Amino acid sequence: xxxxxxxxxxxxxxxxxxxxxxxxxxxxxxxxPGPFTVLxxxxxxxAALPPGTLQTLVDNPPQLARILKYHVIxxxxxxxxxxxxxxxxxxxxxxxxxxxxxxxxxKNATVVTADVACDNGVVHVINRVIxxx
Amino acid sequence: MTTTxxxxxxxxxxxxxxxxPYAEVIHRLEAGGSMLPDTPENLQQIIGIYKAYAVPMDFYxxxxxxxxxxxxxxxxxxxxxxxSQEYLDRPNSYAGDQSQLRIWRGGEKAHPELLAxxxxxxxxxxxxxxxxLWHDRVNMEFAEACMRAMLWxxxxxxxxxDYLESEAYRANADRAIKAxxxxxxxxxxxxxxxxxxxxxxxxxxxxxxxxxxxWEVMAPVFFEMSDLYDEGQLTSVPQAMDFLVNxxxxxxxxPIYHHVFIRGECFEIIPMSEGFTWLYEAALPYVEAVFYRxxxxxxxxxxxxxxxxxxxxxxxxxxxxxxxxxxxxxxxGIPPTLLMQDMLHFLxxxxxxxxxxxxxxxEDQLVQxxxxxxxxxxxxxSAVIQALRCALLYPLDDTDPxxxxxxxxxxxxxxxxxxxxxxxxxxxxxxxYR
Numbered sequence: 001x002x003x004x005x006x007x008x009x010x011x012x013x014x015x016x017x018x019x020x021x022x023x024x025x026x027x028x029x030x031x032x033p034g035p036f037t038v039l040x041x042x043x044x045x046x047a048a049l050p051p052g053t054l055q056t057l058v059d060n061p062p063q064l065a066r067i068l069k070y071h072v073i074x075x076x077x078x079x080x081x082x083x084x085x086x087x088x089x090x091x092x093x094x095x096x097x098x099x100x101x102x103x104x105x106x107k108n109a110t111v112v113t114a115d116v117a118c119d120n121g122v123v124h125v126i127n128r129v130i131x132x133x
Numbered sequence: 134m135t136t137t138x139x140x141x142x143x144x145x146x147x148x149x150x151x152x153x154p155y156a157e158v159i160h161r162l163e164a165g166g167s168m169l170p171d172t173p174e175n176l177q178q179i180i181g182i183y184k185a186y187a188v189p190m191d192f193y194x195x196x197x198x199x200x201x202x203x204x205x206x207x208x209x210x211x212x213x214x215x216x217s218q219e220y221l222d223r224p225n226s227y228a229g230d231q232s233q234l235r236i237w238r239g240g241e242k243a244h245p246e247l248l249a250x251x252x253x254x255x256x257x258x259x260x261x262x263x264x265x266l267w268h269d270r271v272n273m274e275f276a277e278a279c280m281r282a283m284l285w286x287x288x289x290x291x292x293x294x295d296y297l298e299s300e301a302y303r304a305n306a307d308r309a310i311k312a313x314x315x316x317x318x319x320x321x322x323x324x325x326x327x328x329x330x331x332x333x334x335x336x337x338x339x340x341x342x343x344x345x346x347x348w349e350v351m352a353p354v355f356f357e358m359s360d361l362y363d364e365g366q367l368t369s370v371p372q373a374m375d376f377l378v379n380x381x382x383x384x385x386x387x388p389i390y391h392h393v394f395i396r397g398e399c400f401e402i403i404p405m406s407e408g409f410t411w412l413y414e415a416a417l418p419y420v421e422a423v424f425y426r427x428x429x430x431x432x433x434x435x436x437x438x439x440x441x442x443x444x445x446x447x448x449x450x451x452x453x454x455x456x457x458x459x460x461x462x463x464x465x466g467i468p469p470t471l472l473m474q475d476m477l478h479f480l481x482x483x484x485x486x487x488x489x490x491x492x493x494x495x496e497d498q499l500v501q502x503x504x505x506x507x508x509x510x511x512x513x514x515s516a517v518i519q520a521l522r523c524a525l526l527y528p529l530d531d532t533d534p535x536x537x538x539x540x541x542x543x544x545x546x547x548x549x550x551x552x553x554x555x556x557x558x559x560x561x562x563x564x565x566y567r
Contacts, residue, residue: 052236052383059233063386066408093292100535108526108536131524133290133413 004038004118005030016046016054023058024065034120035076037088039096039106041129049129066092070132076122079104079114094132106130147534151541155548155558162544163537165529167515169508169561171370174487176362179373179509181484182476182502184359186509189475190352191244192251193276195220197345201338205393206313206331208320214273215261227384228353236383237357244356246479247271255478272471276344278430279468282422284340286447289421291414293343293389296407297336306335309393309400339403342391347415350387354380359481370512377516378523387411420517424510425550426450430467454510456555459503473499473506491567501567508561518547 005027008014017040021027030036046054057064070092073082082088083101090096097107104111109126116123151159158168169175196213199220204213221243224231229241252258254269264270287294296302310331314320324331358376361367367376389411391403403409429436429443429452436442444450457469477498480488488494488501522529526543527536551558560566 050379050382052234052379053385056234056384057386060386060388060405062406062408063388063410066410067386099539133417133521133525 001117001119003031003120004034004036004123007116007118007123008040013042013044014040016043017041020046020054020058020064020068024061024068026065026068030072030120032120034074036091036121037073037075037077037082038121038123039071039073039109039111039126039130040123041071041109041126042112045109045127045129067129067131070094070096070130071126078122079111079124082106082124090132092132096130147532148537148541151545153545153548154552158558158562159541159544159548162515162518163529163540165375165519166371167374167512168518168558169370169512169515172564174564175508176368176370176373177483178487178505179370179512180359180362180367181481181487182505182509183355184481185476185479185484185502186472186506187352187355187359188244188247188250188479189271189472190348190355191247192216192271193273194345194348194352195223195243196271196273197276197280197341197348198223201342201345202392202394205338205395206310206320206334214265214270225349225353226387227350228356234383237353237380238360239353239356244352250478272475275468275471275475276348277341278427278471279419279423280337280341280344282427283344283418284337285428286418286422286426286450288447289418291409291418292407293340293409293414293418296403296409297339302339302403303332305400305402305404306332309395309402310335312395312398312400313393335402338393339391342403343389343415344419346387346389347411347419350380350384350411374512374516374519377513378520381412381416381516381520382523385410385412385416389414417517420514422453424453424455424514427452427468451553451555454507455514455551455557456553457503457507457557458555459500459507469503470499473503476502476506504567507557511558511561518544 002010005018005021008018021030030038057067070090072091073088073096074091077088082098083104085098087095087097099105099107104114104124106124106126107130109128109130111124112127113125116125150156153159161170162168169179196216199216200210200213203217203220204210207213224241225239226232227234228237228239231241250271251264254264254267256264256267256269310324311321314324354377358367358373361376362373367373387410388405389403389409390401390405390407393400393402426447428450454469459469480502484502484505485498488498492501522540522543526540527533529540531537531540548558550556557566
């Protein structure tokens with residue numbers, strides 16, 4: 001198996017996410033043993049953000065890291081495990097609500113592919129960038 | 134029995150109509166509109182006032198940062214409104230060619246109308262000190278009242294206030310306090326005796342920096358909206374609201390920090406690396422503290438807390454512009470009146486003309502202007518509500534009824550805040566409210 005970041009790179013639809021992880025200086029952490037559960041927004045999700053949003057974040061790595069950490073949960077949790085609880089603490093600190101189990105919706109994003117197993121965790125692919133609050 | 138099929142192009146609503154008392158406004162929000170009705174006069178009023186607001190705001194943000202970063206703990210800050218040339222010339226981080234994010238076209242320098250007013254005021258050219266003592270100047274007291282509302286209310290989301298109570302913050306503030314009063318045994322002695330008092334002053338200055346960084350962004354946004362309107366490119370109230378929504382997202386990740394410069398050395402009281410953002414730690418607390426809550430200031434109306442006229446819970450405070458009765462507010466020394474007087478100096482000609490045509494003409498311009506400001510802030514609040522809906526909920530054209538119902542519940546919860554009788558939401562639905 002590959003790590004979370006290797007898996008994401010191989011798929012080819014997470015270019016923005018991977019670039020953001022590098023800009024935020026989180027590559028080292030996400031290549032560690034973890035395990036992590038990563039809610040990975042596809043490139044289209046980042047492209048849907050209003051103009052300038054991503055640029056401001058990329059220009060300011062600590063702020064970008066905060067938003068990215070909102071997409072990560074400590075531990076490896078499958079879809080079934082996530083659905084067993086109404087909300088999960090993100091690494092950012094704010095909770096991530098599980099709004100629907102079928103279809104599987106995490107906050108206001110829909111999980112388009114769940115349970116991608118990796119060496120150091122699990123990836124669930126989501127269609128929208130989620131924000132704390 | 135016959136069934137009617139809606140003609141092609143007309144979509145059947147996926148959820149039933151709202152039964153909320155503000156159902157009409159909610160349906161407008163769901164259609165991508167603003168709480169403020171879309172009329173040419175409303176558009177003219179709000180854009181004109183954004184322009185008149187942006188000019189003094191261009192001074193507020195510069196001087197707030199000057200106070201937070203340079204004046205700092207000066208025990209006799211008599212000259213804190215005498216901004217240094219460096220801060221008056223400080224390039225705006227979100228305007229001008231040096232800006233990292235160049236989406237608003239304005240320049241980075243202080244606005245020419247502001248500089249002209251600082252030179253002459255309402256009276257005539259005279260030394261700065263005389264302008265100050267005659268109170269012929271920008272009313273920084275208003276900016277500081279907003280800052281104090283943010284500091285006092287706290288607990289409005291974001292992590293800023295938690296950090297102000299943290300050990301890391303205390304250690305950073307301690308270093309800065311000791312450096313600032315180095316060689317001053319009197320002040321260092323007072324600090325040793327009353328450390329919390331000094332710390333609270335630093336917290337106030339951190340909030341001052343927070344508000345300065347917040348308004349540094351809003352000034353170029355409002356200037357740009359005014360320019361677009363003058364060019365005929367901003368033609369409706371929802372367009373004006375969408376422009377604000379996009380602006381909120383564009384700078385959402387701007388760092389909020391507090392740096393102090395003491396004898397040329399930078400002390401990071403709140404470092405950028407804490408990850409505090411413009412949206413969560415500044416904009417949302419600002420809107421909550423200033424638009425909704427503030428505090429019952431003394432004026433021609435007095436409040437009796439013992440008689441329950443002031444809520445016991447701070448979250449229920451409702452003295453912001455969205456609830457204000459602009460007429461009694463219009464008294465000397467009242468924070469909103471100070472802002473209105475500031476804006477009066479920079480009204481575009483079309484608003485001056487509009488006020489002359491209605492009510493008591495020039496005699497009650499401050500009241501008419503205050504109500505225009507109220508309309509404009511209902512539009513800004515609409516932008517914040519739509520931005521939150523966009524960030525936390527679902528697109529307005531979502532096809533899943535469950536998502537649309539979640540949006541509906543969010544909008545209804547927001548409108549619940551305007552059910553109290555003081556709210557001006559029903560008033561701004563009519564053009565006769567002036």
